[in-house]
Amino acid sequence: MWGTRLQLTVLIACAALWCAGNAAAAEIRAIKLSPEADHTRATFELSAQADYKLFAIANPDRIVVDVADSAFAPGLRLPEGSGVLKALRTGKHGNDGARVVFDLDESVQPKSFLLTPADGGGYRLVVDLYKKHKGAVKSAAALAAKPREVVIAIDAGHGGVDPGASGASGTQEKDITLAVARELKRQIDAQHGMHAVLTRDGDYFIPLAERYQKARNAKADLFVSVHADAYASGDARGSSVWMLSGRGATSEAARWLADRENRADLVGGVKLEDKDHTLAAVLLDLSQGATLEASGAIAQRVLRALGKIGPTHRGYVEKANFVVLRSPDVPSILVETAFITNPAEEKRLNNAAQRERLAGAILDGVRDYFRSVPPPGSWFAQAGKETGKEKPEPVATRRGTASAKVAVIADDDPDRAELLAHGPKS
Numbered sequence: 001m002w003g004t005r006l007q008l009t010v011l012i013a014c015a016a017l018w019c020a021g022n023a024a025a026a027e028i029r030a031i032k033l034s035p036e037a038d039h040t041r042a043t044f045e046l047s048a049q050a051d052y053k054l055f056a057i058a059n060p061d062r063i064v065v066d067v068a069d070s071a072f073a074p075g076l077r078l079p080e081g082s083g084v085l086k087a088l089r090t091g092k093h094g095n096d097g098a099r100v101v102f103d104l105d106e107s108v109q110p111k112s113f114l115l116t117p118a119d120g121g122g123y124r125l126v127v128d129l130y131k132k133h134k135g136a137v138k139s140a141a142a143l144a145a146k147p148r149e150v151v152i153a154i155d156a157g158h159g160g161v162d163p164g165a166s167g168a169s170g171t172q173e174k175d176i177t178l179a180v181a182r183e184l185k186r187q188i189d190a191q192h193g194m195h196a197v198l199t200r201d202g203d204y205f206i207p208l209a210e211r212y213q214k215a216r217n218a219k220a221d222l223f224v225s226v227h228a229d230a231y232a233s234g235d236a237r238g239s240s241v242w243m244l245s246g247r248g249a250t251s252e253a254a255r256w257l258a259d260r261e262n263r264a265d266l267v268g269g270v271k272l273e274d275k276d277h278t279l280a281a282v283l284l285d286l287s288q289g290a291t292l293e294a295s296g297a298i299a300q301r302v303l304r305a306l307g308k309i310g311p312t313h314r315g316y317v318e319k320a321n322f323v324v325l326r327s328p329d330v331p332s333i334l335v336e337t338a339f340i341t342n343p344a345e346e347k348r349l350n351n352a353a354q355r356e357r358l359a360g361a362i363l364d365g366v367r368d369y370f371r372s373v374p375p376p377g378s379w380f381a382q383a384g385k386e387t388g389k390e391k392p393e394p395v396a397t398r399r400g401t402a403s404a405k406v407a408v409i410a411d412d413d414p415d416r417a418e419l420l421a422h423g424p425k426s
């Protein structure tokens with residue numbers, strides 16, 4: 001409202017000047033230059049709105065700005081050249097126009113706009129001179145920077161000589177985990193911006209440390225180990241989701257720092273090898289802290305999603321010193337899909353449609369996380385920017401049957417965890 005009224009005042013003033021006859025409609029009161037990284041900005045301070053024309057001339061490179069019905073203020077001082085702008089010259093354009101010539105270091109892409117008065121200032125004509133070849137490189141790089149897919153490493157627990165737990169009717173955990181892992185991969189690969197890799201795609205044995213190493217080699221954003229639970233009595237039931245316990249993380253950090261081979265490795269994109277011990281410990285700690293935090297957030301979402309399709313064993317994310325979860329820089333969770341020792345759940349695990357639902361729930365939790373916390377450069381980050389719909393929601397407003405609480409109920413003996421034995425947990 002204020003702007004409109006001022007504009008009207010200016011128009012009346014102009015009309016008066018036109019009536020007066022010979023005076024210029026606008027006065028160029030100042031010209032200022034500000035060099036930026038990729039462009040140089042020239043700002044013309046004007047006493048009134050004015051029409052202007054801008055054009056480029058090559059050999060040598062120049063930009064000419066003609067301002068109609070205007071004149072330079074008496075005593076106007078021109079700035080020294082700066083940025084791509086070597087020098088400025090002024091002259092007259094036609095009978096009643098003012099001309100400014102920018103002598104350039106290189107050819108530029110000019111962009112200009114007129115700013116209407118604000119904060120008591122006058123009209124301003126802004127001319128941005130963008131470096132051409134830098135811009136070209138940037139747009140080529142922008143084209144090359146196609147958003148990457150988020151990589152999920154899926155680990156089918158057990159395999160080969162290690163059958164895992166078994167059910168009353170003879171179902172072996174290693175077969176169930178592989179079937180769920182393959183189904184989860186199928187569903188993930190069908191998603192926009194996601195891609196899955198399997199640590200094993202057959203009935204063979206892989207040492208535990210090799211499983212998470214495979215995830216690190218694949219530059220995975222997440223490691224999901226798939227298991228089926230076991231308990232001495234047949235009535236234990238429900239899905240559960242595990243993450244690494246603090247103790248597990250601490251002992252793993254000590255091992256990484258002690259192990260020369262590991263120290264030569266990259267942790268969170270930082271090479272530890274050439275850092276002194278204290279710095280390496282700090283970097284590892286930071287990386288591990290962020291990894292554990294992400295693991296917890298993902299575990300909660302997956303547990304919540306599993307809780308929508310069936311019972312959960314406990315209402316919270318559990319923690320243990322599982323070897324497969326020990327990547328210092330890849331968020332990792334372990335999903336106990338159901339109790340293979342519970343006859344009803346064994347039946348469920350043997351049903352392809354039920355496995356599809358289980359995999360679907362894991363996918364829901366994982367996708368929900370990457371929508372809320374999109375990794376930089378990922379499709380999720382891009383989609384979030386473009387639609388604005390992928391903004392993080394406060395966790396408190398989310399629906400869910402499982403509580404958001406994380407509690408340590410078991411910090412398994414490392415030897416037991418090493419075997420990933422599925423004994424009693426409480």
Ligand SMILES: [Zn+2]
Nearest residue numbers: 157164227228
């Ligand atoms: Zn298992």
